Amino acid sequence: MNRLLIFLLMVALMVGCGDGKKPKDVADNQEVAVESQNEEKVAFPTYDFEGLEPLLHKEDDQTYIINFWATWCKPCLEELPHFERIREEQKNNNVKVILVSLDMPHMWKSRLEPYVKNKRIQSEVVILDDPKQNEWIPKVDEEWGGGIPATLIYNKEKRQFFEKGFTYEELNEALSKFIK
């Protein structure tokens, strides 16, 4: 039953995105996604911080690049292509990019969805919808003041947080400390 649901959802997502991407990329978080897909039919999984937190603490063999961004944040949009490029270059290197959107609910349909579609963004996009920012910001990183863009890179051995925008070279260099 569960499998059928996941399969149906995957099909729905693929049709929805219309890009025919390999299902593997979106498969990882489908079970969580099933719960949150029932609201307003946004094309991306929507989490409160409790729901997002497991994505920040996976203990598998992958290195995760978690980027916090929003469509209203200009420097975030400027660095997005670098994350896309790294995702493409490093996809066989056990690197996974997750773009955590902090767009406000009224922007999900009007701005976020069109942006991701028009820019043909291939990285996984999830929405963090949790207004209790003073509680969850320090849980991502104690040093984070709340500015975006901000990026967390981690694997089961180490983690590093950056409250800044990246150039392609800087991102590559930061990542190189995580992959062997």
Next chain:
Amino acid sequence: MKTKRIFGFFALLLIFGASFAMGISAAKDHIVDDGYGIGDVAADFSLKNVDGKMVSLSDYANAKGFLVIFTCNTCPYAKAYEDRIIALDKKYKSKGVPVIAINPNTKSGDGFAEMQERAKEKGFTYPYLHDEGQKVYPQYGATKTPHVFLLEKTQTGNVVRYIGAIDDNYQDASQVDEKFVENAVDALLAGKEINPNTTKAIGCGIK
């Protein structure tokens, strides 16, 4: 550039043989925040208000303190808080703690004429100052909008008592559990300890 500044700072420390090297080594991996911390004395400024007049903190002879709020026209978070900033000014101006809003941005949408327009539209009851040359916000260490600094007027100057967010729910004023700024001003006026005296929130970076 930040790195350079950190190294420069480090070198300075070594030269002076300062004893607080420990604090710096902890901050080495992070961007050093040059702005004010709790307890620091904030510098006064003279900035142009939307009515064309220059405004300084020293103009307010009878104030007990100030809510210096870095905000702007364009940021969705700043917009979400506009009405709440007006409400703060209405509530606390008469108690001696007026709102002084400063727009630190220079990019399109945040020009002086656009600020004037927005102030008129929304009926701002407080000065809305243009941080011309972007000199004031780095002094304070404001990193985003909205970003609040509560100052207490003392014999030694305007002392920073609270830094952070207005409350704990940007989306919906009716769903707020903790009114950080109101609690801070109330505590200040009652001579009590402000707790928390720093909070965090997502905001728009200053451009």
